Amino acid sequence: MAETVHLADRTPQVSAEDLLAGFHPSYRFGEVSFDTYIPDPAHPSQAEAVSRLRDFAASIKGAKGNGKGDGGGLFGFLKGGRSGSGGKSKGTTSAAGIYLDGGFGVGKTHLLASTWHAAPGPKAFGTFVEYTNLVGALSFRKAVDVLKEYTLVCIDEFELDDPGDTVLMSRLMRELSDAGVKLVATSNTLPGSLGDGRFAAQDFKREIQVLADQFDVIRVDGDDYRHRGLTAAPDPLEDDQLLTVLADRFPDAGVVSEDSFEDLTANLSRVHPSRYRKLVEDVDVMVLHHVETITEQAMALRFVVLADRLYDKDVPVIASGVPFDRLFTEEMMSGGYMKKYFRTVSRMTALVREGQMGETGL
Structure with a gap:
């Protein structure tokens, strides 16, 4: 029964620790990988995206002394302990970040989660809204101090329609990039704009301002697989x-x-x-x-x-x-x-x- x-x-209550505990792929994407993403042969950009993201994840070097490869550093920070940036070795690639540009249901979140799974930790995965909520719960400065200890920060559904939150996230990403954190973000092209090339990518690069040149855009074409x-x-x-x-x-x-x-x-x-x-x-x-x-x-x-x-x-x-x-x-x-x-x-x-x-x- x-x-x-x-x-x-x-009327649920949620602590900062509860918020932080959720910064990993959801149940739906808990075990996905690049191998489980099935590219649509009709859209070659999907297979190309898998290859480029696989290389990007492989280029990221994990934090020294952290054998778990997880997000434990968040809780260590909240308890007063910090891993120390001197003990970290960041990977170097041609780009500080990747932006996945494409329409609805083409598998961008699957690819984002696959990148997270393939990269060494500590690392964080969350939606745009979850990161803005984190800043609200911890304060901007503490959120930066927590996340800059990470090798990779993945931002799903980057939202371009709220100027205040977009400026906040642009600033957060800039500070993380300056600290050597690799970034991967997704958002959506409007259904009526799918034939307009990199419509959403142009919006994204305009909104993140000084970071724009540090992002590589990967286009993911296709139909809504849902x-x-x-x-x-x-x-x-x-x-x-x-x-x-x-x-x-x-x-x-x-x-x-x-x-x-x-x-x-x-x-x-x-x-x-x-x-x-x-x-x-x-x-x-x-x-x-x-x-x-x-x-x-x-x-x-x-x-x-x-x-x-x-x-x-x-x-x-x-x-x-x-x-x-x-x-x-x-x-x-x-x-x-x-x-x-x-x-x-x-x-x-x-x-x-x-x-x-x-x-x-x-």
């Missing part, structure tokens, strides 16, 4: 079908979250996004009643973070209400945050397909 929980009733070769996204279920489908599809589920969309989003407005990972950490399946189109920008951005945490954990979703391609208004889908919203629609559609049809393809 599954345990049913209600996310709307949860939907490649699969049937169209399923229609939402009738509300009285949800628990029946849950019982049929997931008879051995351990923890099921069941909430109305209204109650869930109301609680998201009370819980800081840095706590969303904790909010869903034990959830195996999500049941959502009466999904509605989100009309407020602040709530839409919070749901983007929740969707990323659900996708990280590969949580199947069973839902009624509007389909997830109508989760955001048309104005939002063509506005300044459209990259975030397209990503969320793609990811939630994949999770619903998995929950209601048993198709992964993720």
Whole structure:
């Protein structure tokens, strides 16, 4: 018998140590490698990206005296101990960093995680939002002092739509680069701009300013593999079908979250996004009643973070209400945050397909 929980009733607390503990690839990418990335023969840039990133990871030299190759230095710093930059030997390559430029679902996060796995530690892997949350929890200076002890910092989903956060991350990356830390970042090209060459790369290089010349751009072309070769996204279920489908599809589920969309989003407005990972950490399946189109920008951005945490954990979703391609208004889908919203629609559609049809393809 599954345990049913209600996310709307949860108010998780997260310490700085909890945040730091999450700076590694999620469960979904916990065991990926360059060998498990399957390049699409129709897009040769994918195989080229694997080769270049493999070489980049091999060029990075790990910290001396750290046989674990993990992120333990973060906790050592918080406890008052620092490894000392004199004991570290940094790798040297032609670039301080790599930027992976490409559209949705072409495997950039897989490639980023593969680079992290292949490189020696200590190292950190997180989303753009997780790094900005880390700065908020530790202060900018302490975050720099922690991360500059690392050989590699990977930043997934670098966001170009918030000027304040972009300037913050540009400054953080500059200080880490000056300390010899290697950097790899990803973000998304807009779906309507996929034929425009390095549209996102130009934006990225403009925003990181003085670092731009130190980054090599690797283009990754291709189709959204979350939907490649699969049937169209399923229609939402009738509300009285949800628990029946849950019982049929997931008879051995351990923890099921069941909430109305209204109650869930109301609680998201009370819980800081840095706590969303904790909010869903034990959830195996999500049941959502009466999904509605989100009309407020602040709530839409919070749901983007929740969707990323659900996708990280590969949580199947069973839902009624509007389909997830109508989760955001048309104005939002063509506005300044459209990259975030397209990503969320793609990811939630994949999770619903998995929950209601048993198709992964993720």
